[in-house]
Structure formats: C-alpha cells, structure tokens
Amino acid sequence: MARVLILFAHPALERSRVHRRLIRRIPDSPDLTFHDLYEAYPRLDIDVEREQRLLLDHDVVAFQHPFYWYSTPPILKQWQDLVLEHGWAYGSEGDALQGKSLIPFISAGGGEMAYCTAGYNRFTVRQLLAPIEQTAELCGMRFLPPFVVFGTHRLDEQGIAEEGERYRALLEALLAGEPDDAERERLSGAITINGFVSRLVS
C-alpha cells in the first residue's frame, strides 16, 4: 500500500487533448491526492508549508505535465525551488523526503523514435529529465523512470483512450505498492516505465 500525490501542472488544460482525458481515469481512492497546481496558485504564489505537509502525507510523488521545451511548465519549477528547502528536503539535516518515490508522468508531441541519439530530439526522455532525476537523488528519493505518452500530435481518440487505460493501471499499481524492489532494480536502467505498464494491462 502506498499513498500517491499527483502534482499536476498544465497552464492551459482547457486546450489539452491528452491530459484532460488522462485525469478522468484517475482511480477514486482515499490514498490518492490530485493536486492541480495552476488551479491552486494562478499567481504562482506557492504555499510552501501546505506543499511540504502534502509531501509528508504521501509515499509516491508524481510530476504530471506536458513536456514543454523538454522541461516542466514554470509553476513546477517554481514549486521545486520553493518547496524543496535546504535543511528540509536536502542537506545534512534535510531528510523529510527520504525513501519516498518520484515519478514523472509526461506527454510529448514527438514519437518515441524521435527521442533517441539518432532521432530528431537527439536525447532520450530520461536523459532530458536528468535535472529531475538528480533532484530526487539529492533529496534521497527513489526515482522511477517516466511514464510517457508519446506522439500526442498524432494521437487519435482511440489512442488517447488506450493511454488513459494504461495511466489508470499504473496509478492502481502504484497505490498497491508496486513496483517492488526487484522490479525497481530491473527498471533502473529503463528509459521509460512504459514497458512495465504494458505488462500490467496485457
């Protein structure tokens, strides 16, 4: 059993095709908190204490956002800058997040093949997410490879519905305490967690 916190950052959800559908598939569970950052802080005036309390109350933290310019929308960066305080999240006395998991949920316009050394984007998603992986590392958190919805520009209704199914399956697994240590070991080198998710739905 694990408690899951989704930190959701989408500046224009009203125009979104993918995330709007994904979040409809979130399982109804008392152990899952969906936290819509732009809705809570339209002026980017993050309430640090509240955010830290939320973090303490959960075991798995997911950053869910569109992959804008190979990074997070600004509010999530603002959140990291303000909430992950020295002496609390990291540093010699900062151990509040010790042992919790961090996992990105992102959507990318380009296809999976575009994200590799030979591809159009020249780096893998996991490479591009290095700042977040290292942030988790510094806070003593266990980083899980990202769940990525690729090729959103070409995704049709059917495709989006399938992604929603996979998203839901992943959340249910996370709530159930998966993946276990052995699975994490296997995933440590993976570019994404998508393969693990595929096994869940099949």
Next chain:
Amino acid sequence: MSTETFFTQAFVYLTAAVVAVSLAKRLGLGSVLGYLLAGVVIGPFVFGFVGAEGEDVMHFAEFGVVMMLFVIGLELEPSLLWRLRAPILGLGGLQVGITTALVTGICLALGLPWQQALAVGMIIALSSTAIVLQTLAEKGLLKSSGGQSAFSVLLFQDIAVIPMLALMPLLATQHMELSGDEHHAAETWISGLPGWGRALAVLGAVAAIIVGGRYLLRPFFRILGRVRMREVFTAASLLLVIGIALLMTQVGLSPALGTFLAGVVLANSEYRHELEADIEPFKGLLLGLFFISVGASIDFGLIGSEPGLIAGLTAGMITLKFAVLIGLARAFKLGTDQAFLFAFALPQVGEFAFVLLSFASQEGVLGGEITDPLVASVALSMAVTPLLLVFNERILQPRVGTRTTVDREADVIDEHNPVLVAGFGSFGSTVGRLLKAQGIGTTVLDVDSDQVELLRRMGLKVYYGDATRHDLLETAGAAEARMLVVALDSPETNLEVVKTARKHFPNLEIFARAFEWRDAYDLYDAGVKYVYREALDSSLRLGSDVMREMGFRAYHAERATQKFLRHDQESLAYLATMKGEEESAYITAARRRIEDLERMLAADLQDDDLDRDAGWDPQTLRAEFSGRPDRAE
C-alpha cells in the same frame, strides 16, 4: 441702469474679483477672503466705485447662494442625508437650540420683548453656508471629521430656516403699521392672509416643490433632453432655479431653501450631473459677486459712528457661538484640532441672517434700531471668518497638531524614511501596512487627526499635516526621501500634492492614486510615471473570479486579467494623448465618462489578441507534424 453704467459696473466687479482673488490665493488666504476684500476696496468707504446700488447688486447676487444650495442639494442624496442624521439632528439641533436660547436670554436680559429676543436669537444661531463650505472645500477639509460635522450643522441650519421663516410672522408685534408701506410685502400673494394662513401657504409651497420635483420635473427634462440643444437645457436649469426662487419669494420663504429642496429631490435623478454642470458657472460667478457685495455693504459709516457697539456685538456673537461650538465638539468627541476646525469654521452669522433680518423687519418683528447694527456686525463676522480659519490653520493647528507629538518632532528629522505616504485613508493605509510589514521605513501624513491619534496608538508613525503644503512635506523629510505615495481622498488635492512635490522636491519618485481615467490623464500630464486607478485591480479581480465561477481555469482567468490590465493601461496612455481636442468646460463629468468608456470599448474590440497564448496551442504544430512523419516517429 444704462448699458454703459452696466458695463462699467461689470468691469469694476470683475477686475476687483480677478485681482483680489488671485492675490488672496497666492497668499494662501482662500478666495472668499479675496472677494470680501475686493468688495471693501471698491465699496463706498475706500474707492467708492460702487455706492448705493451695491445693495441692489447684493440682492441680485444673493441668487448665487440660491444656486449654491441647489447644487449642494443635488449632491445630497436622501440616503446620504439619512446616514448623516445623527450629526445633523444631534449636533445641528443642539447648536441651533442652545445658541438661540442663550442669545434670546441675553436679549431678554437687555430688556427686549420676548418676540424680538427670540427672533434675534434664531437669526444669530445661523452660520454662513456659503463662506464655510467654499472655504473648507478649497482647503480640502470637507471630508475631515471636523469638516463633516460643520457640514451637518450647516445643513440643519439650512433646514431650520424653513420653520424660522414660518414662525416670523407669528412673532410680529406691530404688523398693522408696517404692512402698508413696505413695498415687498405688498407684492406677495399672501400678505393679506393672517399669520396661520401664511404659515400654511409656506408649507404648501414646500410640498409643491417636493411633489413637483418627484413627478413632474423628470418627464419635463426627458422631453428637453430629446431636443438635444445644450442651451435649452441650460435655460431650463436656470428656469427651474429662478421659478422656485420666485415661488418661494411669493410665499415669503427663502428661495435658497426651495432650491435646496428641489436639489435633494433631484439628487437621485439621471439629470443630476447635467443640472450641476449647467448651474455651476452661474453659481460660481454669482457667489463671488455675493461675497464682493457683502464686503462692499459693510457700513463703515455706522461702524465709525458706533465702533464700540458694533465691535462688541460682533465679538460677542462670535465668542458666544464659538463657545457653544467648542462645547458641542467636545461632547461629540471630536479630536482637539478637529474641534478647533469645527468651532472656527462656524462662529459667524450667515447670509440667511440678511434674509431673516429683512423678512423680520418687513413683518414688523424687528425695527431699524435693531436690524441696522445687526446687519453691520453680521457682515463683519462673515468677513472675519476666513481670517479666523487662517489663524486656526497657521497659528493654532501647528501647536495643537504637535501638542501630542512634541517628542515626535525630532523623530521626523532623524528618521530619514525613504518613503512618504500622503493620505492614510482606505487606500494609503493598505500601502502603508504592506510597506511596514516589509520593514520599509515610511512616514505618513494625514489631515484627519482622529485617525492620526488612533494610528499612533497602534504604533504607526503617522503625522498630522496637510500634504499640499510644501513646508510640511519638507519637515516630513521630503528632501531626503526617495518616494512619495500620494493617496489622498480627492483627485484635486492629489494633483495639488503632486504639483507641489514636483516643483519643490524633484528628487521624489511619485506614486499616485487616481480615481477615474480623467484623473489618470491629469497625473500623467503632471509628469507622474506611476499612476494607479483605485478601482482597477479590484474590479479585474472580481471579473476574474466571475470567470472562475463560470468554469474557466484559474490560471486562464489570471492571464486574461493580467493581459486585460496591460491592454487597459496601453489604451489609457494612448487616449491620454488624444484628449483635449473636443475639451470644453461645458461637457459634464458624466458625459465625459461615457465618451471615455466608448473609446475604451472600441479599443477592446480592435485588440483581437486578448485571448491567444499560441505557445500553448499545438494546432499549427499538429498540422505540420501530419505532413512530416519523420519528426513524429
């Protein structure tokens, strides 16, 4: 009067007004004193440019007071009257009651019959609405607690004149001998009626104004409005005021009161601003004329022949009224300096006294041996009022104001706060609190001493003072400060502070509170870079919350609001450059607002960029991807 003498007269009056008023304003004495001095100078006892006809002019110019009360009435919505009912009835009622009783008692002791004693008592209880309101408005003190109290008392007095006038005929002791040879009395419709009949006629006329104002005037103005001729509307406004004045004169009532009533009745109507703007220039000129004729009518001959009596009478009236006023101010818990402002504003006897005195002599209540010295001392007491207020402001207030702050005087000097805040009302106080919370040293100036006292007790560094005075800004440290926040309650005084500051302290960066677009234009014109329209942010915040409640995302509403704010500022800056083309003094404030709004709305429609944020919209990108599969794979 031939045309030539008319022009000569007009020339003399206007010259005197222009020269004396600009001089008096220069010296910081206020326009009323200027007018009065001009009257004395051109009057029979100095240059003698105007002589006996000065009295005719005064009768004519009394009409300025009539118009002023109409305009005051227009600004007094019944709801405001209702809100002020406690000070009006309490403070005003007590002032009139106590003063009347005291004066009547003194007169009785001097051996006058009770009817005459009561008449004199009522007359002396009244103060001068014209002088006091004009002077306080010029100094920007009407909104202070002392100013509000003075206003309430004046209002009560203006209303009290109605029963006083109705009462006068009943006090007559000798009407048989006088009613025949007084030509005024012979003209009126009701002079033949017995006392109670006249009183009834008076009440009937008042009722006619209220009912007519409510049910006849609005349709009347609506029809005129359709004609779309400005002159016709101006003519109708004048017609209304003159018509009421005539009616009132016919029933022997003060025209001023009739028009005041009509004003209050019309205060809620949509024609209020239009009427106000139409009457305003006439009112200003005639009021000036009235003050001049008061100055000219001071009978220095009588004063010369009986200096002791007149001086004693004047001083006695002023002292007695002052004592009553200061006592009431204390009883109503005004702060020391506000109490002084209140008491120094109202101790004169006012223009209604002239009306009442002439009415009383027409009615045979009072004889010439009483009215003549009274008229002279009433005029003198009015002339002294602006001087008393100057004395209060220059000599007394600095002591009273600093009495509780002796130890702070030094604070100001060694504080060297970087920020000055002028005006600590609802707007300035928020700014001040924010800055204080951030530990930024601020020096605050405010003219409402009650407020100052309270804030000081709360531990804030607030100083009593009028920020339009450059010497006060100087003592508050304007020369060393870096920023000045101008947040007073009226656009005019704000602009005045800005101009003073720009002239004497160019080192200050000014942040100014504006009310409407026009104020913002004026402030930009005065060279202010940072202008804040007070309702702008809160109205946008409200609009944004409405959007959220409608189901928009918070961040979308926020960006839309921010974008709209920027667009609004740009439109304002652009429109500020356009103003002045069609500017004419006759455009009413209300019409200006509508025209401004029209332009703003037009600018909103032109800017189709208000809801784009194309960076978040992958549409074009999707279109491109579908043509170039290599990037997507």
